[in-house]
Amino acid sequence: MLIFYGLSQAGRAIAAAAASVPKGNQDWRLRGHGISQIGWGADLPDIKVHATKTGSFVSLSKLLDSPVWREQDAVPLTALWDCIPDTRHLALRNDEHRRAPLLVVPENHVRQHPTIIATVAYLPPAVVSSARPAEDLDTYMTAFPEADGYLPALTGDAPPRPHFSPHRDGWGEVVMM
Known part of the structure; x- marks a missing residue:
């Protein structure tokens, strides 16, 4: 829960400070997380995530001019996990192709x-x-x-x-x- 709220606050700070949002415009206010999963009920490493049509993830992606992962481009949770430097000792799946x-x-x-x-x-x-x-x-x-x-x-x-x-x-x- 602390990670979720920490990420939520960081996202709100980025959105509020975004130069692409005109002053006085309230479009920076984020609502919902904007991420969904494929493989609910599967083992954690087998779950894939993608953006929904609306929500914080989609809004931040637009503000940062970053690509949005649609359902057909869903990203494995293991790939996201492996992007976090301190998880090198905590692999979700032991895989010789894993890159920390x-x-x-x-x-x-x-x-x-x-x-x-x-x-x-x-x-x-x-x-x-x-x-x-x-x-x-x-x-x-x-x-x-x-x-x-x-x-x-x-x-x-x-x-x-x-x-x-x-x-x-x-x-x-x-x-x-």
Whole structure:
């Protein structure tokens, strides 16, 4: 319940502050949640959500010029859940194709450098401890098209492999350039 009300208040604040709503216009007032589900009664990971014709979700999508998921474009709840960074340890379904958000921390934010260098964290244990680390990292990173062309720092081993820094929980990080 707290999450619902928190999201509701955040949505109302965004709508009230939207520059696209003329002053004095009350169109920013949100009513109803505007989301429906497909698969009611199914296991939680099998439920899909989509926008209704009206409601807060639809109104905010219009204000933010963001696409609305209609019933034919329903999104699996697992895909939405996996967008939340802190859920990497709480998968709704264990799936080798699951992609948790990465944490990217630029290393060269203070000085000018022609190459962007960043630590990329929250790589899953299956990648960090893989017997084929370079191949598995490449496969994992295909889900992040913005990272295309960036290369991991390599170890001095023969053959070289990504230089992962494992975390205590099995997840890990690597410097990429």
